[in-house]
Amino acid sequence: MSIAEDRTRLLELLRQLSFERRKVVLASGKESDFYVDCKRTALTAEGHVLVGRVLFDRIRRIQPLVRGAGGLTLGADPLASAVAYASFLAGEPIDAFIVRKEPKGHGTGQWIEGRKTIPDGSRVAVLEDVITTGGSAAKAIERCRGEGLVVAGCFALVDRMEGGREAIEGLGVPVEALFTRRDFLG
Numbered sequence: 001m002s003i004a005e006d007r008t009r010l011l012e013l014l015r016q017l018s019f020e021r022r023k024v025v026l027a028s029g030k031e032s033d034f035y036v037d038c039k040r041t042a043l044t045a046e047g048h049v050l051v052g053r054v055l056f057d058r059i060r061r062i063q064p065l066v067r068g069a070g071g072l073t074l075g076a077d078p079l080a081s082a083v084a085y086a087s088f089l090a091g092e093p094i095d096a097f098i099v100r101k102e103p104k105g106h107g108t109g110q111w112i113e114g115r116k117t118i119p120d121g122s123r124v125a126v127l128e129d130v131i132t133t134g135g136s137a138a139k140a141i142e143r144c145r146g147e148g149l150v151v152a153g154c155f156a157l158v159d160r161m162e163g164g165r166e167a168i169e170g171l172g173v174p175v176e177a178l179f180t181r182r183d184f185l186g
Contacts, residue, residue, distance in 0.1 A: 009046075039074070156175065
């Protein structure tokens, strides 16, 4: 399948498996009348492959020199895994990393897992499943910068269009979202 076909199928899966029209309190504390849990799609075999192929294509077109891809655990974890897998199959490896919410409580006390192959000064893509306020991505960006990485961009599956994109861009990081609330609500 082409990337365009992969993107279309990914949206179908997100609508079918991840989207719900109901009242919910989001991680940001805000109330919403819809919910998108991208893990429900990204953790399926088909969804994992589609997420990887489509995000990898977007990263390579926008930021071709990216060495690593990851973000704040837990939402970004399957995305990072999928991008690493797809990139290796394409012969252009991008290694995955995970940004902890708290530093490791023992051993090295590190904030970021997966740094062995992503040295200081490397360009990385911060991944996000759903952007609402941009808080999770901002934490990941701060941690990456604090660890000596250069954040080349933030790549998301869904932008809820609630100010998060602007908050992330305010940190000097361009944002690319595959889908927006319009793709789910019309």
